[in-house]
Amino acid sequence: MNAMGSISKDDVISIGQLSARTGVAVSAIRFYEEKGLLQPIRTSGNQRRFLRSDIRRVSFVLIAQRLGLSLHEIEEQLSLLPQGRTPNPRDWRQISQQMRRSIDKKIELLSLTRAKLDECIGCGCLSLAKCQLYNKADKMGASGATGPRLVLD
Amino acid sequence: MNAMGSISKDDVISIGQLSARTGVAVSAIRFYEEKGLLQPIRTSGNQRRFLRSDIRRVSFVLIAQRLGLSLHEIEEQLSLLPQGRTPNPRDWRQISQQMRRSIDKKIELLSLTRAKLDECIGCGCLSLAKCQLYNKADKMGASGATGPRLVLD
DNA sequence: ATGCAACCTCAAGATAACTTGAGGTCAAGA
DNA sequence: TCTTGACCTCAAGTTATCTTGAGGTTGCAT
8 A cells, every 4th residue: 555545556466476476376366266265356457466465365275275174164264354354363373273173173083983993903894784983984974965975074 | 606606696686785785875886886896797687786795895995985095095905805806804904904004194194283283373474485384284285286285184 | 569478258177976867778566 | 468666878967176278358568
């Protein structure tokens, strides 16, 4: 912004620049926009212009992805922020603690599965009726809209 | 088999029966066949007939899926067995130990990520250049044929 | 003024693991 | 014999996360 509060040319960056800064392909950035993760403004010639803070916003997306969040979940997190702002350190602390809890859960589930597997190694059973592992998994997941789809989440 | 060694009607089951026994949808069974996981024979009228042991084979697929193996990986495991037989308890012990190792790896990775996340919670940084979490993940995955696709595996 | 890299849109392709649907056949009981 | 449920094939749809390509436009440097 300049002294007048308006947006000057130097405050915004092109999609190519955002791509270069974040390592995310141009096509992916357009895709993120489509999914509501970014809301660039347009030039008179219809080209996208991003705020510098969008670099941080994309970083957030990348990091959250590493932690296993889907783009949809990430979008939800972002939309929870007041005024849909890009997460600041304080927001980040909130969100990352929530992520931590979800990682804890994943680890717990894997440990449980591992324990069951250890039993299975001993028994060698492969019976759907009796196998603890399968039954356990069954309770975990049967829900899947698409059948036996889930992968130990 | 009967005394003659030929396959009698009672040795085999229809796709519907296999579905009922395993809980796997008929369409999914056909799909598994297409992927090489099952190799039913056909009646004169072109209907599939499965061996009873295929129930166990499908159970194996389900369990392996729970452990995070893709159908492709499962097919590989099965094809390693002599004569492409359905895994018996001894085979199962081999395979499940290998799976155990892979679960161990996943847990390790998650723990690592969690540790990094804890650091991040403290620092509140969201800089791609500096964030340990992101850099770590980067080294783990950048490979992805499709860009930032991986999910903390 | 012009050239050309960078940008735009929209459609389609890729992968995993299946499902759904259309249109037709088989088999077993009444 | 007829009927009907179970089966068959093949094509297309689904979700997530993008990429690739075709065909056309912009904007900055010379």
